[in-house]
Amino acid sequence: xxxxxxxxxxxxxxxxxxxxxxxxxxxxxxxxxxxxxxxxxxxxxxxxxxxxxxxxxxxxxxxxxxxxxxxxxxxxxxxxxxxxxxxxxxxxxxxxxxxxxxxxxxxxxxxxxxxxxxxxxxxxxxxxxxxxxxxxxxxxxxxxxxxxxxxxxxxxxxxxxxxxxxxxxxxxxxxxxxxxxxxxxxxxxxxxxxxxxxxxxxxxxxxxxxxxxxxxxxxxxxxxxxxxxxxxxxxxxxxxxxxxxxxxxxxxxxxxxxxxxxxxxxxxxxxxxxxxxxxxxxxxxxxxxxxxxxxxxxxxxxxxxxxxxxxxxxxxxxxxxxxxxxxxxxxxxxxxxxxxxxxxxxxxxxxxxxxxxxxxxxxxxxxxxxxxxxxxxxxxxxxxxxxxxxxxxxxxxxxxxxxxxxxxxxxxxxxxxxxxxxxxxxxxxxxxxxxxxxxxxxxxxxxxxxxxxxxxxxxxxxxxxxxxxxxxxxxxxxxxxxxxxxxxxxxxxxxxxxxxxxxxxxxxxxxxxxxxxxxxxxxxxxxxxxxxxxxxxxxxxxxxxxxxxxxxxxxxxxxxxxxxxxxxxxxxxxxxxxxxxxxxxxxxxxxxxxxxxxxxxxxxxxxxxxxxxxxxxxxxxxxxx
Numbered sequence: 001x002x003x004x005x006x007x008x009x010x011x012x013x014x015x016x017x018x019x020x021x022x023x024x025x026x027x028x029x030x031x032x033x034x035x036x037x038x039x040x041x042x043x044x045x046x047x048x049x050x051x052x053x054x055x056x057x058x059x060x061x062x063x064x065x066x067x068x069x070x071x072x073x074x075x076x077x078x079x080x081x082x083x084x085x086x087x088x089x090x091x092x093x094x095x096x097x098x099x100x101x102x103x104x105x106x107x108x109x110x111x112x113x114x115x116x117x118x119x120x121x122x123x124x125x126x127x128x129x130x131x132x133x134x135x136x137x138x139x140x141x142x143x144x145x146x147x148x149x150x151x152x153x154x155x156x157x158x159x160x161x162x163x164x165x166x167x168x169x170x171x172x173x174x175x176x177x178x179x180x181x182x183x184x185x186x187x188x189x190x191x192x193x194x195x196x197x198x199x200x201x202x203x204x205x206x207x208x209x210x211x212x213x214x215x216x217x218x219x220x221x222x223x224x225x226x227x228x229x230x231x232x233x234x235x236x237x238x239x240x241x242x243x244x245x246x247x248x249x250x251x252x253x254x255x256x257x258x259x260x261x262x263x264x265x266x267x268x269x270x271x272x273x274x275x276x277x278x279x280x281x282x283x284x285x286x287x288x289x290x291x292x293x294x295x296x297x298x299x300x301x302x303x304x305x306x307x308x309x310x311x312x313x314x315x316x317x318x319x320x321x322x323x324x325x326x327x328x329x330x331x332x333x334x335x336x337x338x339x340x341x342x343x344x345x346x347x348x349x350x351x352x353x354x355x356x357x358x359x360x361x362x363x364x365x366x367x368x369x370x371x372x373x374x375x376x377x378x379x380x381x382x383x384x385x386x387x388x389x390x391x392x393x394x395x396x397x398x399x400x401x402x403x404x405x406x407x408x409x410x411x412x413x414x415x416x417x418x419x420x421x422x423x424x425x426x427x428x429x430x431x432x433x434x435x436x437x438x439x440x441x442x443x444x445x446x447x448x449x450x451x452x453x454x455x456x457x458x459x460x461x462x463x464x465x466x467x468x469x470x471x472x473x474x475x476x477x478x479x480x481x482x483x484x485x486x487x488x489x490x491x492x493x494x495x496x497x498x499x500x501x502x503x504x505x506x507x508x509x510x511x512x513x514x515x516x517x518x519x520x521x522x523x524x525x526x527x528x529x530x531x532x533x534x535x536x537x538x539x540x541x542x543x544x545x546x547x548x549x550x551x552x553x554x555x556x557x558x559x560x561x562x563x564x565x566x567x568x569x570x571x572x573x574x575x576x577x578x579x580x581x582x583x584x585x586x587x588x589x590x591x592x593x594x595x596x597x598x599x600x601x602x603x604x605x606x607x608x609x610x611x612x613x614x615x616x617x618x619x620x621x622x623x624x625x
Contacts, residue, residue, distance in 0.1 A: 023143050027052060029042060034118055037098075042153070065116070076203070131318075138164040172317060172319070172335045176311070206231050213301060216241050234250055238295045246301050249298030250279065258278030262423065275393050279296075288406075306348070313398070329373060338358070344388060363406050383395075392425060394425045395423040456475060459538060460473075461542045465564065485499070485528065499511045560594055560595060560598070562595075572595065572607070
């Protein structure tokens with residue numbers, strides 16, 4: 001496979017893999033174009049990383065709109081950085097890689113065109129993340145996992161898929177992996193060229209660098225305008241930077257807003273505030289199908305060279321499993337997407353704001369968590385930095401993150417989405433604090449409708465007569481499924497609905513498609529969730545011309561199996577895995593035979609069907625009653 005490599009990202013991955021604490025497990029790539037069911041990956045250094053996992057044919061990926069052109073007001077006042085239309089920011093879905101062209105540019109062909117609309121442009125960012133599968137079907141963790149930190153193009157997401165039982169014995173983290181906090185303010189008194197002496201500024205709300213106003217944190221708008229990078233205005237959920245003199249940085253926002261940065265040196269004696277605005281809260285737009293990384297905190301304004309950068313926001317964790325369980329006595333296991341704290345001040349400067357908590361989604365049907373091995377799940381905001389000298393500007397606290405479960409609250413699992421605490425504006429006791437991140441509730445949601453309603457063990461189609469096909473599917477995991485719609489096509493472009501099947505908690509389904517009007521038929525399932533959203537299965541096909549036509553169903557079975565045929569069957573035999581022949585009872589019916597199996601124990605068997613032309617062999621699973 002053709003590989004892209006990025007030195008700066010690979011260095012982190014090497015560090016992570018050698019660390020006993022955390023290992024990056026996903027692959028990441030920036031998406032530069034989407035046409036139908038084909039997506040193009042960037043070949044630019046720093047915009048693709050496969051050191052941990054590769055984009056291989058047959059793999060599932062998460063397609064996610066990380067940032068979009070969502071800025072509303074760009075006036076140089078308190079409205080700057082407000083949200084306009086949310087567009088596609090935060091939407092995501094799961095697709096499967098069918099084939100690819102190595103390039104560059106590298107093009108992946110997916111199993112179907114994306115359901116969501118994704119926007120690619122100067123102020124937008126779309127990412128593909130490998131949905132890393134562990135287990136066949138069960139998996140027991142062997143190391144701590146974490147998300148690759150967001151670098152402005154890729155990262156920020158930890159995505160794990162376990163078809164069966166996920167036995168958790170290690171920590172999962174996206175702490176500080178979200179939108180980036182502002183870098184250190186590079187200001188000093190020597191470059192205050194636009195003012196005669198330090199003063200308290202409540203304006204402007206945006207500015208360029210270098211200058212006497214500190215940088216803003218990062219959020220869901222991909223800023224490319226150098227005039228917008230500094231000063232106290234927030235930029236969507238990214239916290240604003242402190243203004244002169246020594247204003248604190250604003251906290252980042254996610255589900256709730258970030259806190260306002262501290263006023264600054266001597267600013268409490270006049271009606272001014274030099275502190276950065278907190279990043280906005282996005283709770284009106286957040287649901288299990290639309291999630292965001294935590295916004296980065298703004299930097300504190302500095303003129304004496306001390307650290308003033310903002311904290312990174314928390315990233316995103318998506319876990320899909322049939323069951324999550326813990327065993328034994330382990331203390332506490334942590335699944336976390338917390339925002340980072342801003343650093344403490346070392347002198348006469350403003351401090352940075354805390355990063356907002358991230359987002360965690362559990363698409364899990366069952367939980368079995370031992371009371372001696374409980375799980376703690378948190379998406380907390382980071383704390384603003386505190387001043388350790390006379391009155392300057394402490395950093396605002398980061399806003400709250402969000403957690404979704406597709407089940408009721410599981411036992412022995414604690415949850416928290418607390419807001420970050422504002423930093424101290426001074427060194428007194430008690431301190432005069434900058435604002436905490438906004439607190440608007442617990443922000444943990446149970447019984448949420450899953451964006452990934454079903455996992456199929458198989459979906460297949462077989463010819464059973466000259467123009468008849470049998471389509472079968474076996475459900476492995478199902479959460480909030482409403483119905484299956486079977487569609488047929490002769491050209492992969494135009495699809496016709498031929499059958500609907502409501503979800504009734506059964507696992508095996510089959511449909512007989514008769515009088516098919518073409519020699520090559522394609523089939524797919526359109527799987528609907530209860531909220532009306534849907535996804536497609538992979539596409540299978542049936543070729544009729546020049547093929548023998550034997551159909552065997554259901555498989556797995558409980559007590560009998562049917563054999564449909566388009567030509568004369570000469571012999572049917574059944575063997576166990578050791579090659580021992582097993583007596584069976586066969587009844588003849590119109591165009592099919594019925595084999596009784598209720599006398600056999602559960603297990604795997606080999607069924608052989610001999611015609612004049614060839615011998616068919618199929619593994620048969622007997623589940624028993």
